[in-house]
Amino acid sequence: TWNNEVELQVVVQASSFSGDGTSASDELESLIDAVLAVVDADLTLGLVGVRVLNSSREYRYVVFDDNGLGDLFMPQAIIKLSLEVRS
Numbered sequence: 001t002w003n004n005e006v007e008l009q010v011v012v013q014a015s016s017f018s019g020d021g022t023s024a025s026d027e028l029e030s031l032i033d034a035v036l037a038v039v040d041a042d043l044t045l046g047l048v049g050v051r052v053l054n055s056s057r058e059y060r061y062v063v064f065d066d067n068g069l070g071d072l073f074m075p076q077a078i079i080k081l082s083l084e085v086r087s
Helices: 018-041
Strands: 002-013 050-064 072-086
Touching: 002 018, 018 050, 018 072
Parallel strands: none
Antiparallel strands: 002 072, 050 072
């Protein structure tokens, strides 16, 4: 029977200098697309008794600031995969 639900989180992050934050955001979206393409290609994730039910994502934005200038922009996405696991 399929009755155990599990959530797997995959954190994807990109970075660029803060003056060019658009490139980091574009890179992040490309990375998200790559992760989801792998998941969509095999909803079992290569495991027996596992299947992906759905996914969602949450965005976070970090500016790394070691010198007071806010030099590094690091957007990240947390991709949450809801899995059903056979017991």
